[in-house]
Amino acid sequence: MSDVNQETVEPTAEPAHPTRTFMVLLSPTRRGARLARLLATEQLRTWGILSDAATHVIAELAANAATHGRVPGRNFQLTLHVVGDTLRIEVTDTRRERLPEARRPCAEEESGRGLVIVEALADRWGVSSETVPRKTVWAEITVPAGT
Template identity: 65%
Template sequence: MNLKSPELPTRIRNFSVQLSPTPRAARLARLLATEQLRSWGLPLDPARQVIAELSANAAIHGRVPGRDFRLLLYVVADTLRIELTDTYGDRLPRPQHPTTDAESGRGLVLVEALASRWGVSPGPTPRKTVWAEVVLPPAVRNPCSGAAGCLPQETRG
């Protein structure tokens, strides 16, 4: 008699898009990511704001003419990971604390406040990846069931 229970396949949720380093593409990254999060049944905030800030940084500060940036989203266990890879690896981001009347410069301060953690990973020259992780609320931590971007991954017992 086999008492081993059948294993359910796990689900991997991922989304990736490559865009030109322009303000318009940064906006498109946010819009596409928002739709992907919706299709996965995940909360839009704070992820949408983190994606907007990191995409804008990739388009403005990571801009190298003729080289694209990439947005990657994936869910592992209870965490949504957001990655923006650009081709300006020599220019590492760091939070700034602008004056109260400054019109910009708060992006990474916002990311730091909204994300569970964030950082920078060097890539093959000339790339770098700025990443942020957002912990998902308990109600949405279950794997997706057939939603777009969900790929079955077989497990072995």
């Protein structure tokens, strides 16, 4: 279950393009990853953003946080920011020492394609790890302006 579920809308210099932010804390489990995708998809829908690419990126980043960023007793955080025509998806976990890398697994492998999918669907993606012990994996996707 989520401890924090927050949405903010802040006017920017140009009122036609508000900054929108949504943030939620979730348990680092398969259920938490699924809930991240469902909550984010619903939030994007309320903002008028219908993007299969965003849904897939959110699902992959949340699954990675639940699988590779899991620390017992510590949640992961999903944050969505919309500024103008850019949606920024951020997933923060507490496993800073496990930095992700996109790799091309063999055809026989059943997993390991998540960041390849993110790389294909996002305009940009990366990792920041300035805050110990956290790391944030982020992706940016262009969405229709004025949503």
